Amino acid sequence: MSAEELGKKLGKLDIDGNNLPPSPAPSTPRNGKRYALATELVYTEHGDQYNASSMPIYQTATFKQTSGAGGSEYDYTRSGNPTRSHLEKHLAKIMSANRCLTVSSGMAAMDVISRLLRPGDEVIAGDDLYGGTNRLLKYLSTHGDIVVHHIDTTNPENVRGYVNDKTKLVLLETPTNPLIKIVDIPSIARLAHEINPNALVAVDNTMLSPLLQNPLDLGADITYESGTKYLSGHHDLMAGVIAVNNLQLGEKLYFTINASGCGLSPFDSWLLMRGVKTLGVRMEKQQANAMRIATFLEDTGFRVRYPGLRSHPQYDLHWSMARGAGAVLSFETGNVDVSEKIVEAARLWAISVSFGCVNSLISMPTRMSHASIDAKTRKERNLAEDLIRLCVGIEDCEDLIDDLRTALVKAGAVRISPDGMRAIDFAAGETLL
Ligand SMILES: Cc1ncc(COP(=O)(O)O)c(C=O)c1O
């Protein structure tokens, strides 16, 4: 290993990544991806000295050096750890990226990205975003002298008016959480880069995972996601993943991770690696269940938001970018009390924040995951108080539908007649009696 490579590895370069060679064009196939994604998720080569099938957990803080001048590949786990490196290489392959970095949570990933910003910089972000993302952006605007424009990014033309030479970051989520709006990544990336080639387009891919969508292939500069969700799949760890193709950018992000100490722990790296291997089968079942449940709710008369449904207004756009619809859907009842009763009447569906896990969850975003967005802003952004979000797991689908049906009946959300069950249109003034 050259001195420069070693310096890079041990985090001795400054945040501007000086002395680094220019980013090479992505190799073909990128990072040695040879098989279908479902195979690549499982297939790993890690060169462990004992050929262990599962990469061992290097549960150590520090590494003995071969000389007084250092000289070993790893020196300290904050700077680098073999279990974390193995995971990062594996994810880089899955994410079609030249570099992947893993940190302690999805929000830590966004925090690391936000440290690319300088006072006076401008950020363009969607108006429907995970509550925590909104909270961090608000903090940056009130404490970091950063101008944040929240706009409806479902129309790329809306973005045009906001890109200028101060624009440093365009932050997109698609599908959005929780309104399941679709954002045109290629058009926005093209437009933003045309107006300001230095603007970075970052896509939060948490709602789909790299199995279903690769923002880097769609023109984004950065993709990040909460590994807490689909990638791990069991709600037993917190993690964040960042991936880029530009190695200089990757080095800047690595600098912050090493400097601030938010790199993923060896044990969580190992757990996440284990989770990633089953992403393919989990997602297949979760999506199949989600599609049936979305159809059941739509057939019952609810307004359902799910990109697997033909009725989704941006169905074609979604499928032009993604390979699947994911397993998060939301629907409205038109009545906050009724929504609350449905959530509380469900038995199999745990009342819980988060998504992407093997077990199914139900929640009211405005009370839970998005409670940090104040009521006024929620109203301005059309985030309905009665919105229910379903995060579908791998259980038997009939059980899930039966449980939901029972909850809808108990909550008085539906009218039962010889013709079947119909959603009551509370928004139009209809009542049960
Ligand atoms: C879309 C989205 N991005 C980012 C995050 C943050 O991830 P984490 O909870 O792992 O910090 C979440 C949820 O928390 C999310 O839903």
Ligand SMILES: N[C@@H](CCSC[C@H](N)C(=O)O)C(=O)O
């Ligand atoms: N109390 C937490 C809420 C986390 S929400 C987790 C997830 N992103 C979701 O959408 O359910 C907080 O304040 O961040």
